[in-house]
Amino acid sequence: MGTVEGAGGPVVDADVALAPVPGKGAGEPVRMSIMRRAMARRMAEAVAVPCFYLRVTADVTDLLAARAAARAAGGPVPSVNDCVVRAAALELRAHPEVNATYDDGALTVHPRVNVGVAIAVEGGLVVPAVYDADTRDAASISVAVRELVGLAGRRKLGRDVLSDATFTVSNLGSYGIEDFDPIINPPQAAILGVGTALPAGGRQTIRLTLGCDHRALTGAEGAVFLTALRDRLQTGAALLEPAGS
Numbered sequence: 001m002g003t004v005e006g007a008g009g010p011v012v013d014a015d016v017a018l019a020p021v022p023g024k025g026a027g028e029p030v031r032m033s034i035m036r037r038a039m040a041r042r043m044a045e046a047v048a049v050p051c052f053y054l055r056v057t058a059d060v061t062d063l064l065a066a067r068a069a070a071r072a073a074g075g076p077v078p079s080v081n082d083c084v085v086r087a088a089a090l091e092l093r094a095h096p097e098v099n100a101t102y103d104d105g106a107l108t109v110h111p112r113v114n115v116g117v118a119i120a121v122e123g124g125l126v127v128p129a130v131y132d133a134d135t136r137d138a139a140s141i142s143v144a145v146r147e148l149v150g151l152a153g154r155r156k157l158g159r160d161v162l163s164d165a166t167f168t169v170s171n172l173g174s175y176g177i178e179d180f181d182p183i184i185n186p187p188q189a190a191i192l193g194v195g196t197a198l199p200a201g202g203r204q205t206i207r208l209t210l211g212c213d214h215r216a217l218t219g220a221e222g223a224v225f226l227t228a229l230r231d232r233l234q235t236g237a238a239l240l241e242p243a244g245s
Contacts, residue, residue, distance in 0.1 A: 033123040033124060035121070035123050035124035035125075035126070036123055036124045038124075039124045039125055042185065042186065043183060045186045046183050046184050046185070046186055049184050049186060049213050049215075050213065050214040050215060051183075051184050051211050051212065051213060051214065052211075052212055052214055052219065052222075053181050053209055053210065053211050053212075054209070054210045054212070054219070054222050054223055054226050055179070055207060055208065055209050055210075056207075056208050056226055056227060056230045057200075057205050057206070057207055057208070057230075058205060058206050058207075058208055058229075058230040058233045058234055059200075059203050059204070059205050059234050060080065060197060060204050060205065060206050060233060060234070060236075061203045061204045061205075061236075062234065062235070062236025062237065063080065063083060063233060063234075063235075063236045063237075063239060064080070064197065064204050065236065066236050066237035066239075066240050067080070067083075067240070069237075070240060076139065076142065078138035078139055078141065078142040078240065079142065079145075080173070080197070080206075081117075081145075081169065081171045081173070081194065082138045082141045082142040082145060083138050083233070083239040083240070084169055084171065084192070084194055084233065085115050085117060085130060085133055085141050085145070085169050086133065086136065086137065086138045086141050086239055087229055087232040087233050087239060088115055088133075088167065088169055088192055088229055089113050089115050089130075089133035089134040089136070089141075090134055090232060091225055091228050091229045091232060092113045092115070092134060092166070092167055092225075093113055093134040094228065095221070095224065095225045095228065096109050097109060097189075097216075097217065097221055098167065098189060098190050098217065098221065098222070098225045099113055099166050099167055099189075100166070100188075100189040100216055100217075101166065101187040101188055101189060101216075102186075102187055102189055102213050102215050102216040103186075103187035107189075107215075107216055110166045112131070112132055112166065113132060113133055113134040113166060113167070114129040114130065114131050114132065114133065114164050114165050114166045114167075115129065115130045115133040115165065115166070115167055115168070115169060116128065116129050116130075116165025116166075116167065116168040116169070116185065116188075117129075117130060117145055117148065117168075117169055118168060118169065118170040118171070118182075119148065119149055119152045121152050121153060121155075126152050126157060126162060127162065127165055127168055127185055128148045128151070128152065128157050128161045128162055128165070129161050129162075129164045129165035129166075130144045130145060130148070131144075131161075131164070135243060136243055137240075137241065137242045137243035138239055138240055139240075139242070140243070148161070165185070165188065166188065167188060167189075167190060167191070167192070168182070168185045168188060168190075168191040168192070169191075169192045169194065170182040170191060170192065170193050170194070171193075171194040172193070172194070172195065172196075173194055173195055173196035173197065173206065174196070175196075176196055177195055177196060178195045178196055178198060178207060179193075179195045179207040179209060180193050180195065180209065181193065181209060181211060182209065182211050183211070184211045184212075184213055186213075188213075189212065189213050189216035189217055190210060190211060190212045190213065190216075190217060190222065190225075191210070191211045192208060192209070192210055192211075192229075193208070193209040193210075193211065194206060194207075194208060194209075195207040195208075195209075206233075208226065208229065208230060208233075210222055210225070210226045210229075
């Protein structure tokens with residue numbers, strides 16, 4: 001190892017030339033935004049939550065077919081996530097123990113069903129609430145979510161809408177993610193993770209993952225809610241019907 005003399009002068013030994021140079025390079029400090037710092041604090045709080053996860057697979061073939069038919073008929077069509085939000089809201093009304101928060105040893109079941117929708121924005125993530133989602137149809141939820149996305153992009157979301165959610169839906173399906181464990185948003189008792197649609201034996205399915213705070217919910221309570229949510233998503237066109245129909 002070292003240098004040897006060649007016809008053209010000193011030559012670096014090959015072993016030396018290929019040896020890795022230690023170090024990480026000159027790093028550049030990145031100033032974290034207020035949003036990113038707040039998100040980091042919330043995630044640090046979430047570490048203390050005794051969270052467990054439940055998973056099911058929902059057949060959304062009929063729902064996708066209903067959306068395609070609605071699109072062919074003209075007019076706006078709610079997204080799959082809008083339908084998930086509606087289904088979750090209806091099941092939260094039917095299972096109020098999931099529509100709860102646990103804070104400082106106190107468990108509170110909330111009378112209003114405000115579903116938080118996780119929205120990725122530059123520099124972080126926000127979870128504004130769709131108020132009274134259980135009283136809205138998928139079309140109304142779709143309008144509300146689009147408005148929230150627009151406000152989030154312009155940094156115009158108010159403090160109330162960012163703190164009033166009683167449950168959260170986090171959907172990474174648009175990124176091609178099949179399945180993931182969403183981190184619970186304290187003090188909420190539960191969060192739903194939604195994956196992308198996948199072919200399965202000529203059908204289309206999505207994975208649903210429910211994260212639960214074990215201080216607020218038992219495994220049985222979470223399981224009853226999640227399986228009911230799966231069954232509702234499999235009703236297809238019913239989720240696109242107007243509220244009250």
